[in-house]
Amino acid sequence: xxxxxxxxxxxxxxxxxxxxxxxxxxxxxxxxxxxxxxxxxxxxxxxxxxxxxxxxxxxxxxxxxxxxxxxxxxxxxxxxxxxxxxxxxxxxxxxxxxxxxxxxxxxxxxxxxxxxxxxxxxxxxxxxxxxxxxxxxxxxxxxxxxxxxxxxxxxxxxxxxxxxxxxxxxxxxxxxxxxxxxxxxxxxxxxxxxxxxxxxxxxxxxxxxxxxxxxxxxxxxxxxxxxxxxxxxxxxxxxxxxxxxxxxxxxxxxxxxxxxxxxxxxxxxxxxxxxxxxxxxxxxxxxxxxxxxxxxxxxxxxxxxxxxxxxxxxxxxxxxxxxxxxxxxxxxxxxx
Numbered sequence: 001x002x003x004x005x006x007x008x009x010x011x012x013x014x015x016x017x018x019x020x021x022x023x024x025x026x027x028x029x030x031x032x033x034x035x036x037x038x039x040x041x042x043x044x045x046x047x048x049x050x051x052x053x054x055x056x057x058x059x060x061x062x063x064x065x066x067x068x069x070x071x072x073x074x075x076x077x078x079x080x081x082x083x084x085x086x087x088x089x090x091x092x093x094x095x096x097x098x099x100x101x102x103x104x105x106x107x108x109x110x111x112x113x114x115x116x117x118x119x120x121x122x123x124x125x126x127x128x129x130x131x132x133x134x135x136x137x138x139x140x141x142x143x144x145x146x147x148x149x150x151x152x153x154x155x156x157x158x159x160x161x162x163x164x165x166x167x168x169x170x171x172x173x174x175x176x177x178x179x180x181x182x183x184x185x186x187x188x189x190x191x192x193x194x195x196x197x198x199x200x201x202x203x204x205x206x207x208x209x210x211x212x213x214x215x216x217x218x219x220x221x222x223x224x225x226x227x228x229x230x231x232x233x234x235x236x237x238x239x240x241x242x243x244x245x246x247x248x249x250x251x252x253x254x255x256x257x258x259x260x261x262x263x264x265x266x267x268x269x270x271x272x273x274x275x276x277x278x279x280x281x282x283x284x285x286x287x288x289x290x291x292x293x294x295x296x297x298x299x300x301x302x303x304x305x306x307x308x309x310x311x312x313x314x315x316x317x318x319x320x321x322x323x324x325x326x327x328x329x330x331x332x333x334x335x336x
Contacts, residue, residue, distance in 0.1 A: 028069055036120050037057075045283050050283070055293055057087060060077070077158050079132070079157060082132040085171070097298060126171035133162075140157075159201050203233035203235070204237070207233035207245035214227060235250075238268075243269060246268070301318060
């Protein structure tokens with residue numbers, strides 16, 4: 001009798017456990033579908049990067065936890081890890097400004113600590129971006145050899161995953177190789193981007209290819225000016241209202257050491273933001289691009305003056321006559 005009762009109790013527990021697993025599994029499928037079909041498109045239409053960061057950083061582990069019961073949502077993970085990586089990059093840029101201010105003030109201990117904090121954040125960014133790239137591989141296969149058979153909706157995830165791979169390499173270099181991201185991912189990402197129509201995707205594939213040519217001009221086709229190709233890609237992004245290609249141009253120009261070229265790229269981006277409305281469907285990506293350009297501008301301003309780009313001053317520089325007069329306005333110092 002006691003054995004029968006014990007058997008019934010065990011059976012009831014197993015049934016309950018099976019029922020819970022089924023509920024969780026169904027919830028996971030629902031969460032994946034909702035996030036990819038509604039949550040992510042909604043966020044892409046918003047302009048608050050801080051809220052976008054909060055969502056990607058909070059929801060990524062929650063959504064991926066369901067992969068213990070269902071499949072891994074690789075397309076969604078690619079996008080969310082890329083965005084979370086951009087959030088860590090933004091924090092790293094802030095630490096870079098803290099380093100410059102401390103260095104100017106001859107506060108060596110604070111400058112050293114800010115630099116360490118910056119490198120740790122770049123390592124965090126690289127780790128997230130590399131995970132996004134690996135989820136891309138899980139979904140579509142490794143880029144670089146042949147183009148995947150994907151439709152237009154899938155091309156969006158493919159492109160973001162490739163950008164994430166390229167960013168992972170750059171972030172890891174800035175962290176002094178803390179994560180160990182394979183450097184050949186950059187070239188694989190560039191080759192994979194050539195599977196996409198440049199005009200449809202805001203000039204990003206063209207910008208990625210041109211960026212490599214600017215760094216390795218011997219690889220550029222004969223008669224092709226890599227910097228002009230990069231400027232043309234930026235123009236595509238400006239026309240589409242998704243200025244990721246312009247952000248790529250600014251970053252590459254920054255690394256070139258040519259200040260005139262860099263200033264011109266920043267000015268063109270600032271002018272584009274004023275004259276061309278952003279894409280309603282991909283507003284978040286356009287705002288992220290401007291934030292990346294602003295981060296470079298802030299560093300230049302801080303190096304020269306000790307403080308970042310003035311409010312409304314993107315596209316201007318401290319040695320512009322009118323800008324200098326505005327930057328020295330004492331009223332700014334007296335405002336609460």
